[in-house]
Amino acid sequence: MEGKIKRTLIDGIIKNNLILVLAIGLCPTLAVTTSAYNGLGMGLAATFVLVLSNLIISSLRKIIPGNLRIPIFIIIIASFVTMIDYALRAYLPPLSTQLGVFVPLIVVNCGILGRAEGFAYKNPVHLSFMDGLGAGIGFTLVLFIMGTIREIFGQGIWLNIPGIFPGIKVFGSAFADYSVILFILPPGGFLTIALLMGLFNYWRKNNG
Amino acid sequence: MLQKIKEVSVLFSVGIISAFLLSFVYGQTAPVISKYKKESLKKSLSEVFDEPSVRFEEVKSDSLWKAFKEEEYMGMVFKSEEKGYSGKIKPIVGVDSTGKIIKVEISKAELSETPGLGMKISEETFLEQFKNLTANEVFLKKDKEKGKIDAITSATISSRAATAAVREGLEKYKEFLPKYALKKFRKAYMENLKQTSDSLPEEIEPKTLWRVSNKYIFISVIEDSSSVFHFFTEIENKKIKQISIFIEDPKTEKEKISEDNKILKEALKKKFEGAVLKNINKLEFASEIEEIAKKIRKEINTIYVEQIRWREK
Numbered sequence: 001m002e003g004k005i006k007r008t009l010i011d012g013i014i015k016n017n018l019i020l021v022l023a024i025g026l027c028p029t030l031a032v033t034t035s036a037y038n039g040l041g042m043g044l045a046a047t048f049v050l051v052l053s054n055l056i057i058s059s060l061r062k063i064i065p066g067n068l069r070i071p072i073f074i075i076i077i078a079s080f081v082t083m084i085d086y087a088l089r090a091y092l093p094p095l096s097t098q099l100g101v102f103v104p105l106i107v108v109n110c111g112i113l114g115r116a117e118g119f120a121y122k123n124p125v126h127l128s129f130m131d132g133l134g135a136g137i138g139f140t141l142v143l144f145i146m147g148t149i150r151e152i153f154g155q156g157i158w159l160n161i162p163g164i165f166p167g168i169k170v171f172g173s174a175f176a177d178y179s180v181i182l183f184i185l186p187p188g189g190f191l192t193i194a195l196l197m198g199l200f201n202y203w204r205k206n207n208g
Numbered sequence: 209m210l211q212k213i214k215e216v217s218v219l220f221s222v223g224i225i226s227a228f229l230l231s232f233v234y235g236q237t238a239p240v241i242s243k244y245k246k247e248s249l250k251k252s253l254s255e256v257f258d259e260p261s262v263r264f265e266e267v268k269s270d271s272l273w274k275a276f277k278e279e280e281y282m283g284m285v286f287k288s289e290e291k292g293y294s295g296k297i298k299p300i301v302g303v304d305s306t307g308k309i310i311k312v313e314i315s316k317a318e319l320s321e322t323p324g325l326g327m328k329i330s331e332e333t334f335l336e337q338f339k340n341l342t343a344n345e346v347f348l349k350k351d352k353e354k355g356k357i358d359a360i361t362s363a364t365i366s367s368r369a370a371t372a373a374v375r376e377g378l379e380k381y382k383e384f385l386p387k388y389a390l391k392k393f394r395k396a397y398m399e400n401l402k403q404t405s406d407s408l409p410e411e412i413e414p415k416t417l418w419r420v421s422n423k424y425i426f427i428s429v430i431e432d433s434s435s436v437f438h439f440f441t442e443i444e445n446k447k448i449k450q451i452s453i454f455i456e457d458p459k460t461e462k463e464k465i466s467e468d469n470k471i472l473k474e475a476l477k478k479k480f481e482g483a484v485l486k487n488i489n490k491l492e493f494a495s496e497i498e499e500i501a502k503k504i505r506k507e508i509n510t511i512y513v514e515q516i517r518w519r520e521k
Contacts, residue, residue: 068218079229090244091240094317184323
């Protein structure tokens with residue numbers, strides 16, 4: 001029993017990693033990961049929604065009729081996202097303005113709908129909770145790493161939090177004039193995600 | 209059939225419960241959100257005006273505010289917008305009473321320019337270039353000779369859009385500046401004077417007294433109970449040649465252009481123009497212009513005696 005819970009969590013992070021393995025939820029991933037802080041914020045918000053939507057959907061799985069499940073999933077997820085959006089705007093306004101349109105976009109993040117449909121609808125509550133948590137952690141980690149790579153190469157700084165923390169200068173100030181701007185632009189997002197996917201799958205192949 | 213009813217009722221109750229939860233969260237957070245918005249707006253307004261204990265009054269919703277210190281109208285703050293490289297650029301600009309920029313701020317959080325490039329328009333090094341500029345100087349150096357703004361390397365579009373947003377706001381709202389109408393009146397008068405005389409007016413007393421050949425011109429300000437009168441008087445050969453009057457409403461600092469004031473102006477002009485200064489005290493006024501006309505006469509007399517008579521040959 002205990003082993004199964006642990007396995008579900010780790011599977012969510014590695015075997016079923018939303019971005020690197022399942023390749024779903026890529027749109028917000030590419031868009032927000034221009035800095036590590038943005039990636040982290042988006043990841044945590046998505047994790048929160050994943051856990052809650054998995055919880056609710058799994059506990060309601062016996063009464064949700066099969067042919068109406070998709071609209072019901074969407075209502076539940078949309079409600080959570082809207083609530084998170086309000087909460088962020090009220091209590092964490094800098095993060096909210098920074099994430100801009102991406103928080104509402106979690107509604108159509110297929111990663112969340114994917115976990116609801118693929119796992120929570122078929123599994124008991126405690127496992128669904130762990131799956132949501134695992135998938136969220138995996139998503140957040142990838143977003144944070146992508147943001148880190150793109151921010152360091154593109155701007156030469158790391159962990160800049162607008163208005164709060166200026167960021168650590170990784171390459172010194174001279175780098176600012178010669179930073180690889182490509183990494184901040186959309187093509188840089190594709191390159192980073194492709195490199196990460198390749199590395200991750202190479203590692204998984206060799207380590208079971 | 210039963211199956212159908214069951215399905216519909218599940219969907220219905222999920223919808224209802226979600227709606228209730230949502231409205232609850234909205235009710236809890238809405239006051240906090242609007243309070244935060246108000247606070248951050250107030251903060252950014254006083255930041256760009258850069259002067260302690262100033263009170264702001266909204267003139268146009270979310271785009272124009274007048275700044276008052278005690279009861280004095282000090283200047284304005286406006287928010288304008290222009291399409292940038294990606295998304296809108298919305299600078300907040302503080303302007304002093306003469307139309308000079310005090311400070312420009314562009315909120316990083318509202319900006320969606322390219323990080324590391326266009327984003328730099330929200331940084332101090334770019335924004336401090338705007339300090340003390342007037343509308344006709346707010347151009348990129350590479351776009352116009354008079355321009356005083358250096359564009360950011362490889363972010364010309366963002367720099368140009370930010371500059372244009374500031375400039376267009378200045379143009380659009382300049383009529384809301386305190387003393388704008390008066391400034392325009394003075395400027396138009398001096399321009400006209402330059403064009404109609406053979407030589408340039410010589411400034412004898414700074415900003416109050418001028419001479420062109422043997423003509424003396426001075427500006428005075430007097431008040432009565434409800435208006436402020438600004439008037440240029442031209443004196444030539446010991447006679448009042450011309451008098452031009454601007455009647456200002458002290459509350460709005462705009463010109464009073466009602467029919468009554470037009471008649472008043474005409475009556476005053478008729479009385480004073482052509483009058484010989486030696487005989488000015490003998491003038492008689494109709495009762496409706498008496499109060500102000502006596503004040504104007506006193507002012508002209510004083511300035512003539514103190515400043516002009518001994519200069520005349």
